[in-house]
Amino acid sequence: MASQKEIFVAFFRSGILGFGGGPSAIPLVKKEVVDTFQMMTDEEFAEVLAIGNTLPGPIITKMAGYIGYRTGGWIGLINALIASVLPTVLLMILFLAALKQLKDFDFVKGMTNGVVPVVTVMLGLLTWDFLKKSKKSLGWKAGGFIFAASFAGMFVIGLHPGVIIAILFLAALLLPAKKEGKDE
Amino acid sequence: MIYLQLFWAFFYPGILGYGGGPASIPLIEHEVVDKYGWMTTAEFSEALALGNSLPGPIATKMAGCIGYEVGGIFGAMVALFATVGPSLLAMLVLLNILYRYRQSPRVKRLSGFVLPAIAVLLAEMTFDFMKTSLDIIGLLATMLLIAGAYVALEKLKIHPVFVVMTGLAIGGIFL
Numbered sequence: 001m002a003s004q005k006e007i008f009v010a011f012f013r014s015g016i017l018g019f020g021g022g023p024s025a026i027p028l029v030k031k032e033v034v035d036t037f038q039m040m041t042d043e044e045f046a047e048v049l050a051i052g053n054t055l056p057g058p059i060i061t062k063m064a065g066y067i068g069y070r071t072g073g074w075i076g077l078i079n080a081l082i083a084s085v086l087p088t089v090l091l092m093i094l095f096l097a098a099l100k101q102l103k104d105f106d107f108v109k110g111m112t113n114g115v116v117p118v119v120t121v122m123l124g125l126l127t128w129d130f131l132k133k134s135k136k137s138l139g140w141k142a143g144g145f146i147f148a149a150s151f152a153g154m155f156v157i158g159l160h161p162g163v164i165i166a167i168l169f170l171a172a173l174l175l176p177a178k179k180e181g182k183d184e
Numbered sequence: 185m186i187y188l189q190l191f192w193a194f195f196y197p198g199i200l201g202y203g204g205g206p207a208s209i210p211l212i213e214h215e216v217v218d219k220y221g222w223m224t225t226a227e228f229s230e231a232l233a234l235g236n237s238l239p240g241p242i243a244t245k246m247a248g249c250i251g252y253e254v255g256g257i258f259g260a261m262v263a264l265f266a267t268v269g270p271s272l273l274a275m276l277v278l279l280n281i282l283y284r285y286r287q288s289p290r291v292k293r294l295s296g297f298v299l300p301a302i303a304v305l306l307a308e309m310t311f312d313f314m315k316t317s318l319d320i321i322g323l324l325a326t327m328l329l330i331a332g333a334y335v336a337l338e339k340l341k342i343h344p345v346f347v348v349m350t351g352l353a354i355g356g357i358f359l
Contacts, residue, residue, distance in 0.1 A: 113355045123310040
């Protein structure tokens with residue numbers, strides 16, 4: 001059992017120091033949880049992370065909630081969630097409100113325009129990142145096929161993205177699987 | 185009523201986004217910009233730029249600030265709960281089952297199967313943003329800024345905070 005203070009510190013630090021969204025902060029969480037506070041072993045952490053990745057949704061909050069619960073009960077769960085989420089949400093609301101206040105100045109209007117292309121590049125890189133991840137887990141052929149099929153489903157047939165994700169989810173569970181897993 | 189809409193708008197991205205918070209961003213945009221019209225693409229991109237320059241998980245930052253804009257403090261709480269709650273609950277409830285089947289090739293390939301669809305969504309969103317940029321600042325400025333941001337982020341590995349700040353400054357002065 002870890003103390004609530006340790007839980008808070010572990011997730012506060014990994015939340016406030018991690019840039020680039022949750023997945024890129026996972027090594028920071030591991031450092032706090034495994035090395036600094038020894039709430040779980042390396043292997044346990046890897047196992048929980050692998051399980052977390054089979055589920056949808058933000059990974060940091062799944063990890064924080066689960067580890068908080070395991071080491072500090074329900075209060076630990078709430079504590080870890082607040083520590084990992086709240087500080088940066090408050091920062092975000094503050095900054096955005098400040099920007100809104102200055103909205104009528106020409107300089108600020110121009111600022112918004114200048115940042116759209118930057119975000120475009122960030123999204124492009126994120127897209128590339130997900131393509132690489134797809135290739136790593138499925139190979140070019142299967143990955144490319146699912147990419148093309150999802151594209152056609154969304155833009156030719158006009159299906160809601162959720163429907164496509166649900167179909168892929170079922171396909172992963174129901175289609176026959178080769179006996180030998182990829183990395184065995 | 186607005187709270188129910190906020191819940192659904194963040195519930196879907198939370199249970200459909202495979203690959204962590206960043207994967208749910210295009211799904212959030214779909215709900216917030218296209219479906220409910222709470223923000224324009226440019227406003228969304230401004231929030232996303234700010235979110236990317238601040239530390240911490242991105243999905244919850246977006247949920248918190250959009251929820252707050254749309255429905256005040258209670259709105260922020262609803263959006264945050266919808267983002268975090270369902271997937272965390274699934275994790276707590278299904279952990280034992282998933283643990284038992286963690287070596288099963290079917291369970292292992294779950295996220296792999298969904299990743300290409302997420303890539304399609306991200307690609308669509310990238311094009312959306314590029315179109316918006318072309319609309320508001322034209323071809324030349326868009327191309328220059330995209331090229332500059334690409335070199336800075338990918339080749340020179342400059343921290344996103346500084347790239348966003350430079351984009352803001354250039355925009356403020358020239359655009």
